[in-house]
Amino acid sequence: MRMKQLFHTLWKIVLLLLFLVASFSFAMFQGGFVSWFLFYSFLPFAAYSIIVFFYPLRLFSVERAFESNELKAGDELKVTMTIRRSVPFPLYYVVMEDQGSELLASPLGWKRKTVVHPGWRRSVSYTYTIDHLPxxxxTFSALRVKTGDFFGIFEKEALIPCEDTLLVYPGVVDVPYRSLENRYDQGMTSSNVKIQKDTTMATGVRGYQPGDRFSWIHWKSFARTNELMTKEFEERQSHDVxxxxDREDSAAFEPMVTFxxxxxxxISRKGAQVGLLSHGVERAFFPIRGGEGPQSQMQHHLAKVMPDSPERLERMLKGDRLHNAQSAAVIFVTSTISKEKILAINEYVKQSGSILLFLIKREGEPVSQEDRALTAFASSRGVSMRILYEPEFSSAFAEVKRA
Incomplete structure (x- = not known):
């Protein structure tokens, strides 16, 4: 291959020299102003072609700038490419083509290739847009630059390294959350909810009962009535989720990640503590915690997660490999359902709190009779199951009712 390229280049040099010899011979034998004018007119173009042939494209420096680094799936991104050169030379044209990730292919509607006319300018920039980021x-690895002479005799290109990484987080839709200590329409039992008293503010008083704390006694009432009275506090329900x-390979995996x-x-915005388990080639477990730090770690994981689970969810549940707190409610997100999976989840119910199973369908995929039968089967086993399409995500918890 290299020998073929070398032969092609040598042939172009010979062709250029033949043009020079032909024009010079024509001027010598023909004589006259016109003949010599043609020769001297062709001479600068020939010299330009030779200089272009030896011009060092690899000495270009490249910079890539993103308009924003906080991006979510579906956003639009503007990328600015800038080339700088230390050796000024009037290049007639330069083709610039950004080399990006395979996921950022042209069908997504972005124009990564353009032609600029730098002339004598030491730096040239161009901006392109990527629509609907996945x-x-x-990873953006390099910039491919290509230039040539006026006649197209000499063309040369170079791949200039310029590595950048862009992390696109999953899209987030508004899903009003209702806590799982409630009951669902389809056989959900109430979870083990932790009851806490907010002792910062009393809501009333009642008669003293054995076991009440000394600090709860309402001394003003005791002084007034000579009877022991105890402050009443608001009870707050706090729960972990x-x-x-489920990271099995599926056409609905992207909607699953979004959901x-x-x-x-x-859940985090509601003030509850939440954790995440995603099991694939590499098992990722984020313990149940609250705060922005753990939430950021989970979102970062979801930005890079792939459908690469080596085993089915029902096998993963065996042996209590989730290391889940018994009082925590568990939400499963999957795109496939079977009796074996429901039975495995049902077995896990005995060791945990409330269980809710979301079956995510891709757009256009119908709900089969088997799906409906399995929904009823799950309900009979104490597992609440909901079938959702992406436009229905906002109503995912709409069926929650007060116990």
Whole structure:
């Protein structure tokens, strides 16, 4: 291959020299102003072609700038490419083509290739737009530059390294969350909810009962009535939630990731503590915690997660491999359902709190009779199951009712 390229280059040099010899011979034998004018007119173009042939494209420096680094799936991104050169030379044209991730292919509607006319300018920039960014970690490796002479005799190109990484987080939709200590329409039993008293503010008084704390006694009432009275406090229900993402390969995996990111965000925003388990080639477990730090770690994981689970969810549940707190509610997000999976989840119910199973369908995929039968089967086993399409994500918890 290299020998072929070398032969092609040598042939172009010979062709250029033949043009020079031909024009010079014509001027010598023909004589006259016109003949010599043609020769001297062709001479600068020939010299330009030779200089272009030896011009060092690899000495170009390249910079890539993103308009924003906080991006979510579906966003639009503007990328600015800038080339700088230390050796000024009037290049007629330069073709610039950014080399990006395979996930950022042209069908997504971005123009990564353009032609600029730098002339004598030492730096040239161009901006292109990527529409509808896909979720994931995208790598930009280099910039391909190409130039040539006026006649197209000499063309040369170089691949200039310029590595950048762009992390696109999953899209988040508004999913109003209602806690799982409530009951669902389809046989959900109430979870083990932790009851806490807010002792910062009393809501009333009642008669003293054995076991009441000394600090709860309402001394003003005792002084007034000579009877022991105890402050009443507002009871708050606090609960923990573990979200389990099924990473089996599926056409609905991207909607599953979007839904998982959305409910994690919604649960955390409600003040509850939430954790995440996603099991694939590498098992990722984020313990149940509250705060922005753990939430950021989970969203970062969801930005890069792939459907690469080596085993089915029902096998993963065996042996209590989730290391889940017994009082925590568990939300499963999956795109496939079977009796074996429901039975495995049902077995896990005995060791945990409330269980809710979301079956995510891709757009256009119908709900089969088997899906309906399995929904009823899950209900009979104490597992609440909901079938969702992406436009229905915002109503995912709409069926929650007060116990």
């Amino acid at each position: 979720r994931g970690e995208h 573990l979200v389990v993402l 998982t990111a959305s409910i994690l965000h919604s």
